[in-house]
Amino acid sequence: MPQPRGCEELRRDLARRGREAAGRLPEDLREHVDGCTTCRLLVAAVSQVAGQPGGPLYTPALRRRTLAAARVAAPHSAAALGWLLLPPAALGALVGTAAPVWILATALQMLSVPQACAWATAAGLVLSTSLTASGLVAILVDRPRDAWQPLTGASRSLEV
Amino acid sequence: MTTPVPRTRTEAPTEPELVTGLQRGEPDSLASLLDLHGESLMRYLLSLVLRRDEAEDIFQETWVRVLRQAHRADPARPFAPWLFRVARNLAFDHLRWRRRWRLLVGGEAPAEVGDPSGRPTTPEILASADLARRLLAGLGPKLREVVHLRFWGDCSYEEIAAIAGVPVGTVKSRLNRALAQMGRGLKRLEVSHASAEGL
Numbered sequence: 001m002p003q004p005r006g007c008e009e010l011r012r013d014l015a016r017r018g019r020e021a022a023g024r025l026p027e028d029l030r031e032h033v034d035g036c037t038t039c040r041l042l043v044a045a046v047s048q049v050a051g052q053p054g055g056p057l058y059t060p061a062l063r064r065r066t067l068a069a070a071r072v073a074a075p076h077s078a079a080a081l082g083w084l085l086l087p088p089a090a091l092g093a094l095v096g097t098a099a100p101v102w103i104l105a106t107a108l109q110m111l112s113v114p115q116a117c118a119w120a121t122a123a124g125l126v127l128s129t130s131l132t133a134s135g136l137v138a139i140l141v142d143r144p145r146d147a148w149q150p151l152t153g154a155s156r157s158l159e160v
Numbered sequence: 161m162t163t164p165v166p167r168t169r170t171e172a173p174t175e176p177e178l179v180t181g182l183q184r185g186e187p188d189s190l191a192s193l194l195d196l197h198g199e200s201l202m203r204y205l206l207s208l209v210l211r212r213d214e215a216e217d218i219f220q221e222t223w224v225r226v227l228r229q230a231h232r233a234d235p236a237r238p239f240a241p242w243l244f245r246v247a248r249n250l251a252f253d254h255l256r257w258r259r260r261w262r263l264l265v266g267g268e269a270p271a272e273v274g275d276p277s278g279r280p281t282t283p284e285i286l287a288s289a290d291l292a293r294r295l296l297a298g299l300g301p302k303l304r305e306v307v308h309l310r311f312w313g314d315c316s317y318e319e320i321a322a323i324a325g326v327p328v329g330t331v332k333s334r335l336n337r338a339l340a341q342m343g344r345g346l347k348r349l350e351v352s353h354a355s356a357e358g359l
Contacts, residue, residue: 019310058202
């Protein structure tokens with residue numbers, strides 16, 4: 001008769017045989033599980049994962065939404081539009097950066113700041129301001145959906 | 161150039177045919193693939209992000225990306241590993257953002273199993289039907305992922321490795337770590353149960 005094996009061997013057996021092990025354990029491991037509460041609960045938990053009760057997650061509403069999103073994001077039209085927008089976007093970025101630098105440098109020179117120093121200061125200020133603004137916008141746009149709400153017990157409910 | 165032959169047979173198209181259809185931009189192929197993999201993909205995403213609304217968002221984004229990158233799919237190979245890989249990348253990007261956002265504005269991470277933070281009491285958890293859910297919530301997403309794919313998805317080590325983009329040895333060690341961590345979580349619960357009963 002095989003000797004009862006330990007918790008570690010049970011875990012190894014579960015890992016090796018996967019779902020099959022959760023359903024049916026070898027006799028010697030079964031004996032160990034009968035006498036070990038932790039392992040009994042672990043087998044129960046793994047069986048729950050394998051069985052995973054609950055209703056369907058892929059609902060007709062989700063199907064509709066996904067198909068609609070995919071239709072909107074059809075590959076070729078969006079890509080073509082992106083390329084068309086590239087020249088005006090580049091021009092806008094150039095003007096948007098160059099104009100404030102020029103205005104600020106001119107203003108600084110009027111205050112008797114040396115020319116090189118004025119241009120460097122103006123460029124530094126404008127670039128750092130725009131980088132900071134872009135960073136903030138990126139963070140806000142990509143924030144998680146629930147970020148504005150305090151995390152309550154209900155909103156933290158786990159829905160595996 | 162060959163003329164497409166009208167489909168006269170009645171049986172459903174095979175997965176390679178659907179992937180080829182997807183590459184041609186046929187909406188029916190997308191819908192069929194969606195129906196084929198929708199449930200398992202949603203369960204996989206939910207096992208990673210633990211919130212249904214977020215899992216649904218990532219699910220949608222996954223299919224949009226699949227449509228855009230359909231030319232990269234190889235109809236001769238199984239579609240699911242590629243699909244799950246796309247979904248996984250999006251889910252982990254999302255989890256990274258969620259963590260950064262929490263660091264930036266403060267907020268709580270999901271409580272671990274055995275954490276005395278106003279959650280149901282230990283006996284309730286030990287007796288509950290969603291013991292697995294609570295145990296998995298105490299694991300990191302990479303460990304949750306292997307447990308879900310191995311026990312729910314019934315995937316082999318090789319299939320999990322293909323989805324996670326890691327060697328088979330890493331999958332094995334993650335699975336062992338996950339089960340050991342679940343065991344430790346259960347032990348903590350038992351200890352707190354025993355001390356609550358004054359044993």
